[in-house]
Amino acid sequence: MPLTVITPIVLLFLILGSGAWVGLGLMGVGISSLALFRSIPVDKVLSQAVWNGLASPELVALPLFILMAELLFRSRFVDGLFRAIEPWVRNLPGGLLHTNVLGCTFFALISGSSAATTSAVGKITYGELTRRGYDKRAAMGSLAGAGTLGFLIPPSVIMIIYGVLSQTSVLKLFAAGIVPGLMLCLMFMGWLVMRALIVRDTPRAESADSRGLWTERFTALRSLAPFLVLMGVLLGSMYGGLASPSEAAALAVVTTMGIMAAEGTLTLRAIIDSCIGTARVASMLGLIIAAASFLSTAMGFLGLPQAIAGQIQSLNLSPLGLIALLLVIYIILGCFLEGMSLIVMTLPIALPLVTAAGYDKVWFGIFLIIAVEMAQITPPVGMNLFVVQGLTGESLATITRAVVPFFLIMVAMVFLLAGFPAIVDWLPGMID
Template structure:
């Protein structure tokens, strides 16, 4: 069977399995078994068992359940209320005023969560009712929340960067550092849009609020101290060389439990709910990764990635043309798959192409996360859209239309990253220059 016939068969099997509602992990494993069946001499059952076991015992993935648990604990605490109270006094005089709380709140919470859905839900449950009560435009409020919630994937600690790092055997600490500057740039782009929109639509903005004295602003900062201490504890431990990402995740869980307890938001029921939610999410991701490991191994036996890479190389595509093609591919996949599934599903096939094009794996990881961010706000399977639909009860496609400007800003961010790779590479190169 030729490379194109085998590729078409595997794509058909994958689409058919997903259309039938088969779990992503089982769909990946089924595709792997079909690929292995094309090579009768390969012991498919042995490959399946070995790959599943190897993927399940990866030390790099130990940080995953800890960071997920930390986000679940904070989601059930009073963190969002404290953040709104701490940030709002400093933005109420900017064009766009309290809408900036969505962007800044998501950026801050992203630094302690690592999950896009958790970031969107935590900030949205307090900001959307407040913005609606004060007369802010619904579309701007919803769009800015959905777009900014995706920062949970980019700003460290990021769950999807852990998954990518484990898949390509790249340093998770370097990936975390590389996500800082692009995350800040993307947040600035979002805030810039809010400013421009509010200046162009002054009649849709509520009346200006009373200016607060600096004494009141400094008093509000105290509400942000717990989250800043948590960020310093987790991120500082990693970048200060005091702990690995896995060890820092445990520190984050301990600090989150302590913070929630001091706030009076932690009891036996909430502790159990957070732990069970983190366990379910972690098992889901680990299962998907195990299925992806089987597919990766199967692809290696069939030689399909090498043949596809050779074929694309013969097309003479420049690195930028390849990047544009991959961007369109991921945007298309984002209409049907969640971000983690996209990463693990495509890694086996695209990494030989990425290596052949000469892309830095750390840089490509940041590019990949930004493209996956787009998938979080594209219907019909945009997780952030589902979260906001649950918060507001609005039609899914109305929410998607509100997020369109922020989707386009992510496209601009991809272009900036391609034109200026040092946006992602300067900080890790500087911090790890001695290693």
């Protein structure tokens, strides 16, 4: 490969590996590479790329969804989810371990962050599971694995960013994530059922007569009322054609504050902390988006995407073989890079390859998000592993071993989607 290809790649790994801010590191790579190999006004390229990257109207939804998640994190929302789910799963093989999976799935429907989903659900479920005698490794693995659904099930912060960078409809991406997300939920629960039938270490469920249990189940569903209201406002307004994603996010923030006011958790301190948290996360993501736009432009001037794409195309892989190769690359990169870096580094190279193989941009978005989910649970930089470690105090090695089955389920899910792209495409196809 020419020096114009090798140098930016080496610089990228050196700068990001040094612990520098991702946004500044990406800008540094782009500026250095253009200064070394191209005689063009770098300052003008930088300013134009940053403006183009941040001028998308769809980015307005980003801080609003983050604010909604920050507010929910400080409410009693997850407590209600646990109370509603617990009677329904108590007598299943695996018992209350399913509250981790279903709790993360429900919370992901109104939160766009994997780490926030894992933390919010884990604070309620992990202590309850260990108190009742459930295996710690099973509890940690199901929490870390299911917590990744915060990225896949809409609304998703990372879907918005991918949509902006790839010029793909965010609304179609949201629709595309629903079916794969629910399928992963069922596959995770299926594994917990199989494990319980093999290991047989699930604590005995509390005894109750059939009539009393069903009464308890339907009574507990009242706790889902805030969730149903919020989901109805958020998803109903978008897919009902009443609001754009940005407008729906604004409505959801107002609804969340109303729910918190009704339950008595809408305090001035909660609002201030949520706004500060939102400002921090949104600023960080804004810097990364701006830097990613510039880096993509710089790499185009250097011809790096075309060079790497040409090398991969020379292998003459089948579409499924290409997906397998990309998955291996993403798994390896995910061990060293967090999800946002993974997307901005590879998107200009991988997207043309995948679309040339017959997959569309919406499908690739879901593939890429599942790859990012895997990065969330692969050491040494898997964010969900650190969240669970903070909740449990267990070693990273113990948590990593616990999450292996869920990682393998995600790998199987990728090949299932590659073999049957309609799983992703049919619901977005219903949106004009």
